[in-house]
Amino acid sequence: MDQFTINLLFVGASFALYIGIAIWARAGSTSEFYAAGRGVHPVTNGMATAADWMSAASFISMAGLIAFTGYDNSTFLMGWTGGYVLLALLLAPYLRKFGKYTVSEFIGDRFYSQTARIVAVVCLIVASTTYVIGQMTGVGVAFGRFLEVDNTTGLLIGAAVVFAYAVFGGMKGVTYTQVAQYVVLIMAYTIPAIFISLQLTGNPIPALGLFGDHVASGEPLLAKLDAIVRELGFNEYTAHHSDTLNMVLFTLSLMIGTAGLPHVIMRFFTVPKVSDARWSAGWALVFIALLYLTAPAVGAMARLNISEMMWPNGGIDGGAVTVQQIEEDQRYDWMATWQKTGLLGWEDKNGDGAIQYYNDANADLQAIAAEKGWAGNELTNFNRDILVLANPEIANLPGWVIGLVAAGGLAAALSTAAGLLLAISSAVSHDLIKGSFNPGISEKGELMSARVAMAVAIVVATYLGLNPPGFAAQTVALAFGLAAASIFPALMMGIFSTKVNNSGAVAGMLAGLTVTLLYIFLHKGWFFIPDTNSFTDADPLLGTIKSTSFGAIGAMINFAVAYTVSGMTKPTPDHIRELVESVRVPRGAGAAQSK
Amino acid sequence: MAENSSKSAYWSANVRIIMISLVIWAIVSFGFGILLRPMLSGIAVGGTDLGFWFAQQGSIIVFLILIFNYAWRMNKLDREHGVDEE
Numbered sequence: 001m002d003q004f005t006i007n008l009l010f011v012g013a014s015f016a017l018y019i020g021i022a023i024w025a026r027a028g029s030t031s032e033f034y035a036a037g038r039g040v041h042p043v044t045n046g047m048a049t050a051a052d053w054m055s056a057a058s059f060i061s062m063a064g065l066i067a068f069t070g071y072d073n074s075t076f077l078m079g080w081t082g083g084y085v086l087l088a089l090l091l092a093p094y095l096r097k098f099g100k101y102t103v104s105e106f107i108g109d110r111f112y113s114q115t116a117r118i119v120a121v122v123c124l125i126v127a128s129t130t131y132v133i134g135q136m137t138g139v140g141v142a143f144g145r146f147l148e149v150d151n152t153t154g155l156l157i158g159a160a161v162v163f164a165y166a167v168f169g170g171m172k173g174v175t176y177t178q179v180a181q182y183v184v185l186i187m188a189y190t191i192p193a194i195f196i197s198l199q200l201t202g203n204p205i206p207a208l209g210l211f212g213d214h215v216a217s218g219e220p221l222l223a224k225l226d227a228i229v230r231e232l233g234f235n236e237y238t239a240h241h242s243d244t245l246n247m248v249l250f251t252l253s254l255m256i257g258t259a260g261l262p263h264v265i266m267r268f269f270t271v272p273k274v275s276d277a278r279w280s281a282g283w284a285l286v287f288i289a290l291l292y293l294t295a296p297a298v299g300a301m302a303r304l305n306i307s308e309m310m311w312p313n314g315g316i317d318g319g320a321v322t323v324q325q326i327e328e329d330q331r332y333d334w335m336a337t338w339q340k341t342g343l344l345g346w347e348d349k350n351g352d353g354a355i356q357y358y359n360d361a362n363a364d365l366q367a368i369a370a371e372k373g374w375a376g377n378e379l380t381n382f383n384r385d386i387l388v389l390a391n392p393e394i395a396n397l398p399g400w401v402i403g404l405v406a407a408g409g410l411a412a413a414l415s416t417a418a419g420l421l422l423a424i425s426s427a428v429s430h431d432l433i434k435g436s437f438n439p440g441i442s443e444k445g446e447l448m449s450a451r452v453a454m455a456v457a458i459v460v461a462t463y464l465g466l467n468p469p470g471f472a473a474q475t476v477a478l479a480f481g482l483a484a485a486s487i488f489p490a491l492m493m494g495i496f497s498t499k500v501n502n503s504g505a506v507a508g509m510l511a512g513l514t515v516t517l518l519y520i521f522l523h524k525g526w527f528f529i530p531d532t533n534s535f536t537d538a539d540p541l542l543g544t545i546k547s548t549s550f551g552a553i554g555a556m557i558n559f560a561v562a563y564t565v566s567g568m569t570k571p572t573p574d575h576i577r578e579l580v581e582s583v584r585v586p587r588g589a590g591a592a593q594s595k
Numbered sequence: 596m597a598e599n600s601s602k603s604a605y606w607s608a609n610v611r612i613i614m615i616s617l618v619i620w621a622i623v624s625f626g627f628g629i630l631l632r633p634m635l636s637g638i639a640v641g642g643t644d645l646g647f648w649f650a651q652q653g654s655i656i657v658f659l660i661l662i663f664n665y666a667w668r669m670n671k672l673d674r675e676h677g678v679d680e681e
Contacts, residue, residue, distance in 0.1 A: 077651055077655065078624045078628055078650060078654050078655070081654070082658055084658060085620045088662045089616055089661075089665055090613070093669070210651075211640055219642070220641050220642025222641060222643045223642035223643075224642075226642075238642075240629075244629065247629055248625055248629055248630070251624065251629070255624075274673075275673065278662075278666035279663075279666050281666075285662055289659060296651040296652065496610075581602070585605065585606075585673075586678055586679055586680050587678045
């Protein structure tokens, strides 16, 4: 059986499973559509949250970004897990106690203002749509590879599948489907990692193998990797090279953003009790950590494998891989397969029949290149987003593992895209249309408008996904910055302060969102349209602060503006103070209601 | 009024646990993982140093402990102050 058939089989079987579950648990009433009737156990909910949360960014993109940068991209690991601490301690139990379906309902009620609710919906839609763009990038990579078509075609097919899939059911369908997706994606992520860890370090646990010894050389794996990349003129893997301030702000943005993303917060509305909401966040992080503790091992080991493949005879002195080897040796088949997607490329610039992979911006290597007659780095294109999907092929693992990884990558992208589309559609139909413009809308009409909103969101995201502002994880990081600057501060102040009032919250959210969005657009182009940017992240407007790191500053602006404006306007009325007091204690938490 | 004073005691106990947890949260990630890494560079861990381990694994493990510890303590605190869900 050829690889294409195997991939098709794995992807087809996993899809049949999800769709089967979605049909079995199809949502009926609006209450079930949004929150699955609140009958979800904390462990189940944690697993579904993990699937919802770990998207194309975590699965497809993150290890690639770590592989090619090393220590400096530890920010993704700390940022995307540390946010759960904020979520568990600062938000989840109180929002569950409050007992409404959506984040914007809380903001609307707590800040006793329809304007606050609408502003929250806008923030939510902006952050979620940006997030979906990142998912579409990942979907494009995954479908492109597995159908062996170019990236754009892959993206269009993927978008159609995501849409069909998300429209199928509500949260309940999604909850149990996402449990299945979690199982598929975690197997797909860890199995190849275990194989590779065994090959390189003899340790079956990748997280331990990362800090173990490299079998072939007897040296510690990371020391070996540092030596290889140093020889090729790249930054040492374990060393700190990036700007420290930016690194701290970026990590903080990802953490705060995690706790401000509506599709994750919504998850905590679906557990039966306040105490369960606390456990749920912990369980979610357990299931997330299984992938996140493996990811740095995947990155480091892949980097080692790739470097050794490009220099198969023991470093630079042994000579580079030849074009003939790439074309004929079956260990290099993955290069030809990925070349078809347009995401991997090489060119024998100096015509010596070999492909030299090195850092041609490094002065020492330039000297060596001049001596040896190299004409620059010849591995001209290596899209970071392909690393995880290509990894089992690079390590020469059996065909079924490759098929499994294809299914896992799609599960990751699909589950998150579906969760986000649900958050967007409920924001539009429930908060905007039913909550503001047409309170008398029928249940059927509400479900219909939810689906129309989904369709619009996916069209916009696909269109922008054709020219994404970065690799999947980088685009997703922008979404986190936006959520960090707008939603999280409003939620936190709503619970921990009785002083912040309606005007304060609205002004804070608007200030945080506007400033952050402006900073992103100035660096990434207006509405992410290429070449409309005035600055680049290599040379940012403010010191060393990149657009992906600005969310933390946006959040500080939000807090500052909200407190200042609240101090100058009418204090919060008594019934709102009572509401805050009641949100703070678990007793009396009933089933949620909807206005 | 007894109920109110218990509620405020409950809330300040909660805030105290949150503050301590967040200090640890910040120390392991921003501290050991980034800012204090040079100070920990003498402690070797598998081909690199302790700061690298905290940045790529250690902080995640500590986050897990923090969340479960918080859930356990708070559920106990709820019962002590009589504010748990019946």
